[in-house]
Amino acid sequence: MSGHNESILREPLITGKNITYAKITDDILMPVENKPNRAWWIGFIVSLCGASLWVFAVSYTFWTGIGAWGLNKTVGWAWDITGFVWWVGIGHAGTLISAVLLLFRQNWRNSINRSAEAMTIFAVICAATYVVSHMGRPWLAYWVLPLPNQFGSLWVNFNSPLVWDMFAISTYFSVSLLFWYTGLLPDIATIRDRATGLRKKIYTIFSFGWTGSVKTWQRFEAVSLILAGISTPLVLSVHTIVSMDFATSVIPGWHTTIFPPYFVAGAIFSGFAMVLTLLLVVRKVLGLENYITMFHIESMNKIIIVTGSIVGVAYLTELFIAWYSGSPYEMYAFQNRIAGPYWWAYWLMMTCNVISPQLFWFKKIRTNIAATWILSIVVNIGMWFERFVIIVTSLHRDYLPSSWAMFYPTWVDVSVFVGSIGLFFTLFLLFLRVLPSIAIAEVKMILKSASEQSKMELIKEGHLDKEQMKEYIESLEKFDSVKQEEYAKL
Amino acid sequence: MSNIKYIIGSFGDPDELMHGIDKLQENNISIYDVYTPMPIHGIEAKLGVKRSRLDVAAFFFGITGTITMLTGVYLATVVDWPLNIGGKTHFALPDFIPITFELTILFCAFGLVGSYYASTHLFPGRAPRVMDLRATNDRFVIAVDAKENADHAKIDELLKGAGALEVKYNERKYISYE
Numbered sequence: 001m002s003g004h005n006e007s008i009l010r011e012p013l014i015t016g017k018n019i020t021y022a023k024i025t026d027d028i029l030m031p032v033e034n035k036p037n038r039a040w041w042i043g044f045i046v047s048l049c050g051a052s053l054w055v056f057a058v059s060y061t062f063w064t065g066i067g068a069w070g071l072n073k074t075v076g077w078a079w080d081i082t083g084f085v086w087w088v089g090i091g092h093a094g095t096l097i098s099a100v101l102l103l104f105r106q107n108w109r110n111s112i113n114r115s116a117e118a119m120t121i122f123a124v125i126c127a128a129t130y131v132v133s134h135m136g137r138p139w140l141a142y143w144v145l146p147l148p149n150q151f152g153s154l155w156v157n158f159n160s161p162l163v164w165d166m167f168a169i170s171t172y173f174s175v176s177l178l179f180w181y182t183g184l185l186p187d188i189a190t191i192r193d194r195a196t197g198l199r200k201k202i203y204t205i206f207s208f209g210w211t212g213s214v215k216t217w218q219r220f221e222a223v224s225l226i227l228a229g230i231s232t233p234l235v236l237s238v239h240t241i242v243s244m245d246f247a248t249s250v251i252p253g254w255h256t257t258i259f260p261p262y263f264v265a266g267a268i269f270s271g272f273a274m275v276l277t278l279l280l281v282v283r284k285v286l287g288l289e290n291y292i293t294m295f296h297i298e299s300m301n302k303i304i305i306v307t308g309s310i311v312g313v314a315y316l317t318e319l320f321i322a323w324y325s326g327s328p329y330e331m332y333a334f335q336n337r338i339a340g341p342y343w344w345a346y347w348l349m350m351t352c353n354v355i356s357p358q359l360f361w362f363k364k365i366r367t368n369i370a371a372t373w374i375l376s377i378v379v380n381i382g383m384w385f386e387r388f389v390i391i392v393t394s395l396h397r398d399y400l401p402s403s404w405a406m407f408y409p410t411w412v413d414v415s416v417f418v419g420s421i422g423l424f425f426t427l428f429l430l431f432l433r434v435l436p437s438i439a440i441a442e443v444k445m446i447l448k449s450a451s452e453q454s455k456m457e458l459i460k461e462g463h464l465d466k467e468q469m470k471e472y473i474e475s476l477e478k479f480d481s482v483k484q485e486e487y488a489k490l
Numbered sequence: 491m492s493n494i495k496y497i498i499g500s501f502g503d504p505d506e507l508m509h510g511i512d513k514l515q516e517n518n519i520s521i522y523d524v525y526t527p528m529p530i531h532g533i534e535a536k537l538g539v540k541r542s543r544l545d546v547a548a549f550f551f552g553i554t555g556t557i558t559m560l561t562g563v564y565l566a567t568v569v570d571w572p573l574n575i576g577g578k579t580h581f582a583l584p585d586f587i588p589i590t591f592e593l594t595i596l597f598c599a600f601g602l603v604g605s606y607y608a609s610t611h612l613f614p615g616r617a618p619r620v621m622d623l624r625a626t627n628d629r630f631v632i633a634v635d636a637k638e639n640a641d642h643a644k645i646d647e648l649l650k651g652a653g654a655l656e657v658k659y660n661e662r663k664y665i666s667y668e
Contacts, residue, residue, distance in 0.1 A: 021502075021527060021628035146566065155566040159575070159585045167592040175599040182603055185612065190527065190626040192618065208607065209616030212626055215539050216610045217529040222542040223606045227599060230552070234595045241588055444528040448504070 006449045008464055008472045013108055014443065014451035015481040016290035021444050024291075025190060028438045031286050032191060036433060039285045044429045050422015057415035058133050066136050068412040074405040075395045079413040080134040081245075082387040083420060086270070087127035088169065088242055089263070089383060092235055093271025094120025095176060098183075099231035102224065107450055108299055110442035111291040114187075115282065115428075116275050117180040118435075122427040123274070124173045126420045131169070133416070161244040168241040172234060179227045185210045186220070186441045239267040246390065253333035253394035256321065262314035266383060269307035269353070272300050273379035278428065280373045282437060289481040291438055294367055298478070301366035304379065308357035311386075315354060329399075337393045341406060345389050352382020367478040452482060496522065497642060498622050498658040499632040499649035504530050506653030507630040511536050513648045514634065519641075522633040525625035544606060551601025552594045559593040560586065619664045629655075 031040075061068050071078055094116040101109035132138045144166045146156050156163050189210035192203035210216065243263035246254035276297065283292040322334040337346045356378050360366040365375075397404045431437070448454055459469060473487045501507040504526070511533070514521055521537060567573070568580045607613060625631040634645055636659070646657050 025627045155571055158563050158567060159582060164588040167589045171592040171596045175595060178599055178603050193620060193623040193626045204618060205615045207618060208612035208614055209618045210612065211619055212525045212527060213523045214533055214537050218534045218539055219542050219544060219606055219610055221529050222544050223602060226545055226548050226602055230595050230598050237591055441528040
């Protein structure tokens, strides 16, 4: 591992001078081992207010039934499923970073996988609560499980994508949790061995007795690789099945074979946007600029361009097929989306998801932190509207014009949605305080090969191709955490 | 010297640690274990840790999930309560592929991680058997059994020669028990 040097052409994954193994531990554990600062408290209190709103709105829904929402007999699914699909989609980036990028040996995942996986878990929690609360009688939620016949009248319908979805989401949640927690063990042990008193006792329990012996590490890596291997098809299957909730129905605008790949691309797209929204703030507030560098930000932005463009192509393909299929209902569903009463939602979706991410083709924009942060939020707004457009516009004008209706959300709809964002941030902020937000061990692994200081040594040793060296130094210009003066002399 | 149970060579750099392992092994000094804050590739070959068979276990756990789901669905839809849905076959296999896949993954993941925890003795609340508290932070530690290897001065010399920052003589096996 540390025996060979990485090509100088690769940009550094850890910047800064005099980074040692001890410094990595200290930097990453800073928020865990110290009292939180003011920024954390402000964020936490605001999120907690949101989470309380969520508790209230969900309790209100449970108490009064889903009549509390703005649903009517034509639009029977609206903000609940929009919110569900939105959250599940956001979760996908965490698994993509932890699993797919591990299989592709993308070392830049090492410093973002931990918080992205945490985000996955919290997003899936938010999504799952929608599933339960939209059932109307949430105390019977266990009826979705394949329980034997004596229990009710029949088995669950194994042919139904909603049952598949139950399997997919619960598998996805539990496997993600397992993957995340196993990866956390060495880092919890690091906290344990530095702590004293009660903290030590608590972290001892949660560290499972991790020691870092040769065999544990070797098996750990084998387990991580296999989990990554099985999580990759899993994550693709989850959003595929979510899309089948729609695609297997006969509603115009839903009944299309393009849905699975289109939903998966959209999920990764929105997930990476959410990772950026969170991490750009985290790196600043927790001072992790040396570990989450401009290279990480730029790489994520590139994934956003790719997936955003796939989503754009899917939108256009849908339109083309609506016309080419010759089905008047299909054609009308799309005309109605573009120019019907929800035209503004359609065009908001088009602008936020297809047009604005194209700005990332400009290097100035994708390496600008403020622009990236704003665009990441724009993407998530767009992706929320995508689901809203798909769900509500396909339903609100059904086959019988006399039952055509509009959907108007009630305060409960709005509160459940806004509250779920509060819940998500509350969980995320608590995570930052009790667990390391970056995988300490994994960052240590790349210190000797992929850090700025190791590349600096290579440059100082000489023997490098002049052109490659020049290219490397030029690539450092975009980094906000690199001191340019030192390279000016070289 | 007789109370010393383990000699701990604490390195600050993984390459020096590897060098230390080589040096000890050249001199026929057996190594009890090595503790590091991160995985070090190639070390398992040196210490003779065998290849993991967890992948084989994972496969069988996965296949168990596949069989469980297919059997369960068959029992539910064909044996227990067959439903006539437009004259279609009771056992509509394509419909059951997604759930079968999910259960395969679920069994595989839980079986794999469960076997891993069992084989490396990881479970909630287990007392950590730590020989050097910095081994999870910034030190790469070689532990040598002091009873089996009598020439302590030589071990000390070899470890320091290889670049150990510190050599400790532990009278207890696990300092974390104190």
